């Protein structure tokens with residue numbers, strides 16, 4: 001539903017409060033300040049006030065705060081939430097209480113009960129205010145794969161073989177976070193690519209790497225099934241050392257499509273050949289984050305959202321909960337969803353993120 005109560009939103013820049021100035025928040029602050037049209041960083045909020053202060057040092061007019069309430073009192077138009085996922089619910093409910101447009105970094109929340117509370121709060125508000133930061137929808141290669149699926153050129157999509165590899169994990173990254181923080185992206189893109197809900201999740205724990213921190217079983221093999229029976233297997237390997245890789249091989253009735261392989265200059269030098277490996281998500285998805293944030297800003301100025309919704313956040317949280325249960329049981333776990341509220345009709349996982 002379009003918010004018609006924002007009369008000057010199309011004529012001046014959207015004043016954004018970024019909550020959380022860590023790895024992802026700092027990247028988004030830079031993006032908003034240097035290359036997003038129609039928006040400005042008005043406030044940075046971080047419990048670590050020194051970090052917030054450092055983040056606004058080079059941004060004229062931007063102010064640092066230790067709590068969102070102070071930023072709201074100072075006056076902002078929108079919120080970009082980049083605190084750790086377990087803190088999202090409280091911040092989302094507070095921002096919804098202010099009726100502000102929100103770009104919430106994934107996951108919406110780390111468990112299905114809290115995700116549903118957020119959906120209920122947005123439904124009670126009566127308009128969509130939350131966009132979830134599933135940036136892969138804005139990646140050119142995922143968009144091309146989605147186009148191939150929808151065109152039917154290669155027949156029906158049958159299987160997806162996904163590899164999700166990170167060089168290492170930040171401190172405090174738990175075994176459950178392999179699912180809640182990492183595979184949550186595959187849950188989203190499988191829903192986005194197939195246009196179907198996920199019906200079950202199974203997890204197999206095979207041989208573990210000695211490079212994984214204590215408490216993490218890494219890698220893991222996740223098997224996802226969709227409503228029509230498309231199978232997607234995911235190797236989630238978050239201490240893979242060599243670099244960052246998010247790649248998929250899609251098997252169709254009439255062909256195979258590969259996305260996410262490192263490309264770039266192929267160099268032959270001094271008796272050797274090769275290229276460079278993508279170091280992190282910042283490089284792999286830099287262009288996708290730019291498109292995602294611009295789509296959010298453009299939509300927020302119209303009183304709309306410009307990408308995956310709170311329903312998408314809730315549906316992926318349900319998949320995560322099934323995945324974490326499957327980690328423990330070794331059994332296939334069925335994903336069950338509440339009835340989709342009318343607020344999200346026609347604007348759920350079939351929303352196309354990139355043109």
Ligand SMILES: NC(=O)c1ccc[n+]([C@@H]2O[C@H](COP(=O)([O-])OP(=O)(O)OC[C@H]3O[C@@H](n4cnc5c(N)ncnc54)[C@H](O)[C@@H]3O)[C@@H](O)[C@H]2O)c1
Pocket residue numbers: 019020021022023024025045046047048051066081082083084085087105106107133135181281285
């Ligand atoms: N889309 C992606 O590819 C991607 C990549 C990395 C992280 N993320 C997501 O971004 C979010 C942040 O991750 P990160 O790696 O930047 O974390 P981080 O730990 O580097 O930064 C979090 C920041 O939040 C601050 N903070 C903690 N509690 C706070 C509170 N109550 N109020 C205000 N600030 C608070 C911390 O001081 C820190 O500066 C997570 O949801 C994560 O899943 C997404």
Ligand SMILES: O[C@H]1[C@H](O)[C@@H](O)[C@H](O)[C@@H](O)[C@H]1O
Pocket residue numbers: 166181182183185238281
């Ligand atoms: O928070 C990060 C981020 O979402 C990355 O895109 C993903 O590859 C990592 O696994 C996850 O920990």
